[in-house]
Amino acid sequence: MSSSSLLPSSNSALHLAVALDGAGWHPAAWREQVSRPRELFTARYWTDLVQEAERGLLDFVTIEDGLGPQSAHFTEPDARTDQVRGRLDAVLIAARVAPLTRHIGLVPTVVATHTEPFHISKAIATLDYVSSGRAGLRVQVSARRNEAAHFGRRTFPALRIEDLDSPEAKELTGDLFDEASDYVEAVRRLWDSWEDDAEIRDVATGRFIDRDKLHYINFEGRRFSVKGPSITPRPPQGQPVVSALAHRSVPFQLVARSTDIGYVTPHDADQARAIVDEIRTAQAAAGRSDEPVHVFGDLVVFLDDDPAAAATRRERLDGLAGYTYAGDARIFTGTPVQLADLLQELQQSGLTGFRLRPAVVGHDLPAITQGLVPELQRRGAFRSAYEADTLRGLLGLARPANRYATATA
């Protein structure tokens, strides 16, 4: 199947996002002189970052979050004092920055496992109002036992990364991702639970709304049910943009069934091609062949004008951390020109965009906006001005019709 038929926009232009997390993705990033570790909990810090990303004409930023302290361990808390610990609520960071930016999309992380779809639906709808149509969300699950204990409502088995293929782990991840899929479905129905023209202010009859244009969503899932309608009217984009990070088949299913963007972590073009194929196949199986779903490649980046400088920086930070940092995503070290080459090569595998994770935000974010972006622009591969007012518009996604309006028309 041709993946380009699933795509809304011209395939020469790629989409570009940055993933913001504390001082950067490398655990020792905060120790770089350029970092501002004492400001991580201030509005100014986050505003500066998102405004820099906007100056680079990026499609959107994502903001990491979690319902417990960060940890170097896969599933359990650690007791480290040499890395950044603590973070502010990502939705609220996005809300704080929204009035101070104009074009860039704002995509905070939300944890489906422990939060209420009703609350999140109205929070993201409200982010869409305060940003005039630039909201999205990145849905995440949590199997961490310590985070579950913060809520006291569920317990999970102890898992190690090497146990991921055990029957117990498969059952748990299957359950968590099914719940996340239900969660997104409930959130999406709530966004549609008001038709766009439900508010009528009809002085003659004294009616503020046309109640026939408000809808009970009657969502019934295994983990929760939601009656609806939302208390927040349908947001400007109709449906804010839903995204998820996915590494394996189960989360690929979530991307295919439920999202507008999947972030994936191929380490080369062949892997990228295989992942895109798997997602497109699952998308077709889910009956969404005609709906555009972006597949973004995630890369951690160390960017310097001299490739040796980037490699040296990575080594220095690994030295400070006391171990070789290796996450889920490929780590790129090199120049903006080299990165542009790589992105264009990976794009040929069917990826529609990239989410770059700056290793050191204070260094690599400006290297993206002031180095990579001009390079891509020179190649005609990236926008030279914001061409749309909404995040959906930037991503080439149409404003969706309301499912309930269609059903009752």
Add this chain to the structure above:
Amino acid sequence: MPRKQIHLAAHFPGVNNTTVWSDPKAGSHVEFSSFAHFAQTAERAKFDFLFLAEGLRLREQAGEIYDLDVVGRPDTFTILTALAAVTERLGLTGTINSTFNEPYEVARQFASLDHLSDGRAAWNVVTSWDAFTGENFRRGGFLPQDERYSRAKEFLTTASELFDSWHGDEIVADQASGTFLRDAQAGAFVHQGQHFDISGQFNVPRSPQGRPVIFQAGDSDEGREFAASSADAIFSRYSTLKEGRAFYTDVKGRLARHGRTSDQLLILPAATFVLGESDAEAAELAREVRRQQVSGATAIKHLEFVWNRDLSGYDPDGPLPEIDPDLGEHTIARGRAQVRMYRDPLATAREWRERAAANKWSIRDLVIETGNRQSFVGSPATVAETINDFVQADAADGFILVPHITPGGLDVFADTVVPLLQERGVYRTEYEGTTLRDHLGLSEPTAVEAGTRRAAS
């Protein structure tokens, strides 16, 4: 003796029939520009804070979504945090219920709001409990009504333990030595109680105010006691001098039992206002506003709160129903607190019939006369004087003003009444501090206090 300083705050007009949406001056109640205008007006007038109410399920009447009042509102945390970007000093107070939330998440959100607003967050703790609202949430209607204050109290205690789990000195962030945290256990907590059994580590460092300012709105004996024990401010609905003084005396009198002094709990009734060039003009305008607030259809619906019956066949311009209220389970109106105000529907119906007959009032006249009377009506001078009299007489420490027009209804108050209060020396001309605690004259909870709390738990 120095004169008491008046506290003022403003409630963004919302989903009830106080808000006049039919007026050509009425704008959006959802667009951010409306909230920004309202907040910036409140800040221009040096108000202590902006207040947002909350709703978690749309109201229904006779099994259908109620369609006569303003419907729809944004998420409280999200809108308040966005407002922090367009204001500098104004306190940001959000109503968040303690039933359909979990302490860890709510504490994170308030601590985040406090960080992102540089110390301007406040939490109005409410106690929704009903199964009707519960249908929108994971646990459904799990809480018996008589446990709602017990859960609210434990929710607040638990959240405070989370706020206090960081003392404020944990983040070292020494780039040279590589020490980010002084203490690997920063944020550690254990809470075991009737409603919450949770433990772990809170992941938001101590915020500028330490904890958000706590507001409470209950009026029952239990609600007053809850406020006296745990709140920094209490909302009331008593805006007459006599009732206000009785409430004030009662609530302030409860503080000593909890080891608190009378300046540690502010009493701030909600109040509506209508201003005119003269008292006579304001009175005429107030009559017009009441007619706009109570359409014929609205009057019938309000009567149904008491009658607990479908009265749609009655003429709002005609006499009250002869038929008595249905005393069974209240089924006609759902998602509405006002219904509980009428504890003896038969007596209320009898009294209303008598008053309507004596005054030759129609149903609509009756509803207009028994509810929705504006608290302060008059020229700016009259309203300034009345507000000051209330505060100096200890009927209140100030007021939370509820304009009837969105979002410009506060402007005239800011432009005309506030300067008169400033001239009298009973209202600030500049913010003295930067945090909401500063505005309210409340001391900041200290890390020492927090440490004691953690050690004692």
